[in-house]
Amino acid sequence: MTTHASFTPRVPETLSRRAQRFLQVHGLSLPPSKVEPHREQWLRHGIPSAQIDRVVNFQERWGGIALPPAPVYEGGPRILNADTPEGSAGEGWRFSAGDERVSMAYGFMIGPDGEFGIRADRWTSLHAGIDGWVESLALAHHAALWVKNITKITGDAVDDLDLDSYEPVHEVQGITDNSVWPGTTRPCPPPARRRSGGR
Secondary structure: OOOOOOOOOOOOOOOOHHHHHHHHHHOEEOOOOOOHHHHHHHHHOOOOHHHHHHHHHHHHHHOOEEOOOOOOHHHOEEEEOOOOOEEEOOOEEEEEEEEEOOOOOOEEEEOOOOOEEEEOOOEEEEEOOHHHHHHHHHHHHHHHHHOOOOOOOOHHHHOOOOOOOEEEOHHHOEOOOOOEEEOOOOOOOOOOOOOOOOO
16 A cells, blocks of 8 residues: 655644644645754754754744745745754854745844744844744735735835724734734634535
8 A cells, every 4th residue: 555645734733723724725744854963063063952952843843844925025935944053142043944935135034032034134033933924924815815905005105004993913923024904803704615515
């Protein structure tokens, strides 16, 4: 009997139902990079064991998961995969969250406190964790399916927005990259179930 590997990603129970479903339907699980074999070499290079443990834990939970492109940041990481930690005790330790989809001037990383962000000439935290990034992708996908109009506002027009009547979507764990929705954190009803049998 031939057995086939499942390409459906492992779905963390800590995610919202929307994000869990997004991962199940749109995510793809590929073999993750093995990081544990690098432990001794990394220790010899002065990387603390606790930082290596962070990389191993990330790989066990997220390693090898491919997600559809995000509507921002040139699509986000192509496949979630950790790499060698970099930094110091003074500046904090970071590691790659996965390779970029296109050639660009910044990379996606996991920061000293587990936050997901981008690093170019400086570090910018986007979400409090990788869970927040995945939640933001699921929310953007959900909104694109249900809303009648999406308007992108940039520059000075952003400062003119009145967001007092909007509530934050807490699941995205936004730091500098945040999501709001009019009047409720439950943006749209789930799609109606279709009956089988053509009725």
